[in-house]
Amino acid sequence: PHLKGLLTVSSSSSSSNNNYDVIDNKFDGYWFTANESNSWIMFDFKDKVLQLTDYAIKSDGNGANHLQNWVIEGSNDSKNWYLLDKRITKALCQNYVTETFQCSLKKSNGYRFIRLRQTGQNSNFLNYLMISSIEFFGKLDFVGQKKKKI
Numbered sequence: 272p273h274l275k276g277l278l279t280v281s282s283s284s285s286s287s288n289n290n291y292d293v294i295d296n297k298f299d300g301y302w303f304t305a306n307e308s309n310s311w312i313m314f315d316f317k318d319k320v321l322q323l324t325d326y327a328i329k330s331d332g333n334g335a336n337h338l339q340n341w342v343i344e345g346s347n348d349s350k351n352w353y354l355l356d357k358r359i360t361k362a363l364c365q366n367y368v369t370e371t372f373q374c375s376l377k378k379s380n381g382y383r384f385i386r387l388r389q390t391g392q393n394s395n396f397l398n399y400l401m402i403s404s405i406e407f408f409g410k411l412d413f414v415g416q417k418k419k420k421i
Contacts, residue, residue: 272291272294273291273294274291277317278314278315278316278317278319279314279315279317280293280294280312280313280314280315281312281313281315282304282310282311282312282313282400283304283305283307283309283310283311283312283400284304284305284307284310285302285303285304285305286303286304286305286399287300287301287302287303288300288301288302289302290302290312293312293402293403293404293405294314294404294405294406295404296404298403298404300332300403301331301332301333301401301402301403302401302402302403303331303333303336303399303400303401303402304398304399304400304401305399306397306398306399307398308389308398309388309389309390310388310389310398310399310400311386311387311388311389311400312386312387312400312402312405313349313384313385313386313387314384314385314386314407315349315383315384316382316383316384316385316411317383318413318414319383319411319412319413319414320347320380320381320382320383320411320412320414321345321381321382321383321385321407321409321410321411321412322380322381322382322409322410322411322412323343323345323355323374323381323382323385323407323408323409324373324374324408324409324410325371325372325373325374325407325408325409326343326356326371326372326374326405326406326407326408327369327370327371327372327404327405327406327408328363328369328370328372328387328402328404328405329367329368329369329402329403329404329405330363330364330365330366330367330368330369330402330403331366331367331401331402331403332366332367332403333366333401334366335393335394335395336393336394336395336397336399336401337361337363337364337365337393337394337395337401338363338389338393338394338400338401338402339358339359339360339361339363339364339391339393339394340358340359340389340390340391340392340393341357341358341387341388341389341390342354342355342356342357342358342387342388342390343355343356343357343372343374343385343386343387344385344386344388345381345382345384345385345386346382346383346384346386347382347383347384348383348384349383349384352386353382354376355374355376355385356372356373356374356375356376357375357376357390358372359391361394364394367403369404371408380412381409381410381411381412385407387400387402387405
């Protein structure tokens with residue numbers, strides 16, 4: 272989707288592979304940022320808004336550096352962010368495990384930008400944001416058209 276221009280994936284930094292690899296279902300590796308606090312990866316749905324209900328994250332296969340502290344945030348201008356979900360968990364502290372999480376905090380009409388931001392150190396007490404994949408669930412509204420369930 273990123274290479275076809277359907278959405279744009281950006282990140283605070285990128286140390287391995289392409290950040291957009293995390294939305295490619297054929298990708299069998301993992302991606303990570305530099306070792307910086309508050310590292311993030313952001314998805315711009317361009318002319319669409321996503322009413323996010325759930326999301327799935329697949330952990331990295333590094334053997335360490337597993338994500339365990341994060342927030343999911345939504346925005347319509349990439350400046351003002353609204354908290355959709357907050358997690359402190361060891362559910363992803365294994366190689367290539369996938370867990371699905373329900374957004375528990377903010378209900379909305381949808382956001383153009385969705386961001387995963389690491390809020391604490393990973394399982395190796397470092398600040399690398401490292402994941403294999405992320406998938407979003409909810410309603411995608413094409414601006415000016417009826418909502419479509421995805």
